[in-house]
Amino acid sequence: MITNTELEYKGNLYPNKIVDFLQDADKLFFTTANGVILQITILRDSVLRFRYATENVFEPDFSYAINDDAGIGYNHLNVVKTETEYIVETSKIRVLVDIDTLRVQISDLDGNIINEDELGFHWEENYEYGGNVVKMSKITQGAESFYGMGDKATHSNLKGKRVDNWAMDQYAFGKDQEPLYKAIPFYIGLHNNISYGLFFDNTFRSYFDFAHERRNVTSFWADGGEMNYYFFYGPKMPDVVKSYTDLTGTPELPPLWVLGFHQSKWSYYPEKRVKEVAKKFRDLKIPCDAIYLDIDYMEGFRCFTWNNNYFPDPKKMVQELSDDGFKTVAIIDPGIKVDKDYWVYQQAKDNDFFCKRGDGPYMRGKVWPGECNFPDFTNPDVREWWATLYKELIGDIGVKAVWNDMNEPAVMEVPTKTFPLDVRHDYDGHPCSHRKAHNIYGTQMARATYEGVKKYVYPKRPFVITRSAYSGAQRFTSTWTGDNVATWEHLWIANVQVQRMCMSGFSFVGSDIGGFAEQPNGELFARWIQLGVFHPFCRVHSSGDHGDQEPWSFGSEVTNIVRKFIELRYQLLPYLYTMFWNYIQDGTPMLQPLVHYDQEDTQTHFRTDEFIFGKQILVCPVQEPNAKGRRMYVPRGKWYNYWTEETIVGGKERWVIADIDKIPLFIKEGAIIPKYPVQQYVGEIEITELVLDVYFKIGAESSTVYEDGQDGFDYKKGRYSLRKFRLRGKENELIIQQFKDGSFITPYKNFTFKFHGLPFKIANVEVDNEKVALKDLKLNGNNTIEISKDFTELHITGN
Template sequence: MLGKRLDYQVEENKIHFFFEKEEAFLEVITESIMNVFVPYETKGHRSKAIEGEKAVRTDFEVKDCGSYVSVATKQLEARVYDGFYVDFYRDGKSICEDYRSGRILRPLLSEKSLEVLKAEGHDVSAGASGSYPVQTVKKMDGDEKFYGLGDKTGFLNKRDYEYENWNSDIPQAHTDSYRALYKSIPFLITLKKESVYGIFFDNTYRSYVNLGKENQAYFYYGADAGNLDYYFIAGDTMPDIVGGYTYLTGRTPLPQLWTLGYHQSRWGYDSADCIKKVAGKYRELDIPCDTMHFDIDYMDGYRVFTWNEKDYGDPAGTIQELADEGFKAVCIIDPGVKLDPGYEKYDEGIAGDYFAKTPEGEVYVNAVWPGDSVYPDFGQPKVRKWWAENQKFLTDIGVAGVWNDMNEPASFHGELPSDVVFTDEDQKSTHAAMHNVYGHLMSKATYEGLKEQTGKRPFVITRACYAGSQKYTTVWTGDNQSLWSHLQMAVPQLCNLGLSGLAFAGTDVGGFGADCTAELLCRWVQVGAFSPLFRNHSSNGSIYQEPWQFGEKTVDIYRKFVELRYRLLPYLYDLFAECEKTGLPIMRPLVLHYEKDENTWNLNDEFLVGEHLVVAPVLEQGQTKKMVYLPEGIWYDFNTGKRYEGKQYYLVDAPLDTCPMFAKAGSMIPAYEVMQYVGEKPYDTLNMLVFPGEGTYVHYQDNGSDFAYQDGAYNEYTFTQQENGEVTMKMGKEGYDKPYKKIEYIFVGK
């Protein structure tokens, strides 16, 4: 790698190493986090994911041990060898070592073989891969399980798969073999028999992760360019690792309460009348709904920050009509600005030099929905400010949230060339470097604009993002399909997004593309009801998939689970309050809290909601029974109260209207009265669902809207249950002036 070590210097928290071929750095960030850095391209980090100084004063010891230099805190030791090989230890035991022997590359296919494969239509893009300009290879001991990496397809445990981090607009049906999707979150949790650790590879170029597929002796991370810049995160448990990663990259902030309600959307609601009819039908059928989404047709010729008055009427009037019935409006905004002299936003961008350019200095043009379009250069602070100010067009007419789409960035005339000129804050850059953070920076600008103009907690949705985007936006998994395999994939996909810091995430309930069925929709709403973002969305050209399209039975089942969602709103809100403090997601794989239990390592069809609820949805067509694994402890059926001993499997009944759910012994779950939308009536009464066993639960309450909670305007209620079933409540914090008028206890189970 870098040759022999010549010298080193300790510079505050950094140890500066001098090798024959290159300089390198090891920085102590905290007692359990260290940064490994080789400045191949820039001297500094220039991170988009990490904002502010994260290194804190930490006691550590540096010792020259001859063949290596030891850098040790109370929690973590790094041993730095010649070549800048870095091994990590805890309590004197190795937990992660660099692989010394070199990668064993797959042989190249001959030109003849490639031509034959291409002729028959095979994808040959995953051919042999050589060593990358930026690369780190880690030894595998054989017992590794891998989690995280954002929205990658496939199963919960990523062992034996390979992936790329390159935000990609892929409308085809996503399968297990897809290496890249819409998001690039290069964060990996490695679970071993005796240890657990995380690595965050902070490099925005196209990068590659191979988790034992190339060779069972190692896993690797490589990138096309940039610095070698990764953070090693140690801890005792998986929650420690998630906490360390979100300490670095930021945590999902507390959202407005209405955003946790049910959302309805479709690309194909092509007029205001259509949207109002759908909204009215939800009220007629008493299916709770908070939000109607406006897809691209509401714009005038797909020009961003305009309104199609011909089909959608007066914008403020249309949105007010929905508001009168309790609906919020969320509007889509794409980054592509129509090339149209005389169109205000295009003219402003040209005058302000806001758009990406060719290497020759011309404004770069591709095509998206408006036709020929240009791309805002969000790496420029002045462009983000301009984009933030443009949100005023939406907020002035009453729009409550913004849905950012097509921001990989997508393009209809081939991918943007790698040498298109963008900006990285104060210096010129390229599409190759800025592609993966384009959606991140667009979301940041949108968030800041909404916050400035409304004073409320912004609701932003994005399709494309990077590590750290959770500070600004919720996400959905993009253009899924109405396929049972995509319902099955939703559980591990959302769980891994949560482990990757993106706690506010969801899939399109029912599937976006293709045609849904009644049974598939009934099973999907049973997953959606527990997903942080709960939205039914479908594509133009597919059959409509509002529940009433499938008959009365489907309506009744759909209503049942949407109502369950609204009952559980205070529990979900509590989990978001916890997430802002700890980084722990709302929807969690069982392995997060039961990592020593090998039955959880590859559990793809169940999940936890917080620590207190196990949800085991049916994900197979025609299935009316479910094999459920319950981890250690005592569990109670959420609906019947039946008692179960943990650490074993059960075959339970699961007819179409039933989703198996289990509460842990001692759980106390807060619930509200069902309303048709958040704010229909005041939440004066809190119901506590109490399950047998000792336990403590802290419930959080604030105004559900603005940032007053950051100044102490919130209440905390601490509930304690004794073994004999006696429950007491004590106010731990009284800062919100509308406490509950009544708290009722509902005892479930024996």
């Protein structure tokens, strides 16, 4: 351990010697002579909270990020004092707290150092605003890599980078630009095959330096608030991500239609244009489940109003779209136009619901409607009122979902692009300035919207989208990566951003397919669709001032390619739905960067392009023009080329052929991939069969299929179908066992097993230990058989 030689250095203050120790159940308190208190809370054997107070006083303990249902409880805790340190030990990790300096070292029980303070906690008085700038510096371990941090538009490995957490409207942002729309102060460290996570739960503007300024030091600091961070021990990366996701929460299951294809533009109007777009989808048989209405549907951009010239009868239009299988999604922004004749404005003013400046007047700022006031969504009364505003839009007119934009919050024509820092907020009874509330403003707006949509769309499930978010926002909302650009570089950025968000506990995410600003050509649009159908949220959205960006806007060749890949997404809906269920149940990211999938393989530590879709599909987008294929890294194991069924052994880079109509796509051997028939929208047809694509493997592999009523809340009462398949393959034999749970009865009666790579010709089939004549199985060559969905064991042998 380094020792402090001075109490103050370059304006920074440091803790000195520990003079008191107290244990209160799961909380340990270490107090220094100069009034610093370190509180260590043992949440789980592998999850600890570190919280520092100065002048012997902690701030009120409150967080918007933490999930009330987070798992807590540990198996072992022991504290021992030596001459030089306190030793805190759980059943997973050991923490040393230095008596002279309060510095912390965390290791596993074998003595491998995981994370270690350099200067440790220090602070500097903020003379302009009061309070402290709080700081922490850690020693960067040998060959350490860093991941996470939300939607950063930079290389997936953050080693050598500095990033800034301050939610900001960044139209047409660039690679490496900071800050962006979201503040997710969580990172994952990896070194010596040990993974850990660190979540700095501080909503003030914060900064992370990953060995950028000093090559052996990683540091993070915030402009105010407490030094308050959570430490998650792996040692495997999935354990870290699951622990963080459990702490900050997961969403409810969305309705299945939300996982279909969505079409948006700024803006589709008038009604005639909306219907033309909808009709074209159906005429061209390109599946689509949702059409979006941007700000032009409103009367003068006033939220919760309709422009009667463009939409004379919105309820009728929404119903007619619904009859054709389209859900209508409408945008709502936070800015409320200053207009005494506008009912929303008047209600908020009468109830004193708007944010105020430090000296009392309402905060005013220009957004789309002109001069606006802004509700204080950190006030629970305001959130409750805001939820009631959705009664007409959702409950009466029939709009099915809401998209919250401009909620960083964005303000036009001011250099900061947002509120002045003296704006006051309620912060759920902990009054503060905008310095503290800024990063969670968008999350609290989305939370209020979620409560309103959920109330008025009931008994169906809610769907909300937000542009701005802080850690924990995933409990209420999905998101997208903001106002990107129609360039090849932005295709690369979108791929990295979505992977990074999934690693940061926020899986329900996508990008504006094709780019929001500027105009893609047909090739770029096709390549972006090929990536976008493998993102959890799949939506085309464009600014509209450069031309059309519908699937048919780039000629028949591109239209056919786009249709092919959207159809593939609809076939994979049961796989995608199961991915979502795994995310909710276990905190498993819906997309896994290769380093998350296999951290032991050091070749994965700097890969950016390839990712695992769910658990068993490998995807690698083509991100350059005029490409007939690309070099990619295939992770260890054996994989089937989806297009050719050729098997390859991973663990190395290889060239993969992928002309304009294909994307490199591989299936893990042993996987059982569920597929539905192609639908033009979810619910168009009754699912009369489930195809199970079986990719033969010598050895064992498990797969899961989750299904329910596709909407509504019966699944919470046990009305779901969870099927777990265990595959075991030998040279002349294949056994598939099924384990079932849940009371939901699926509409299909049979499975169609489609075999890939079967090394023998089927000679005998036994179902639940009874031999079945091949003619009764609808055996098609050596590729498919059809059997009852209720089987327990399928046993196939060859000649």
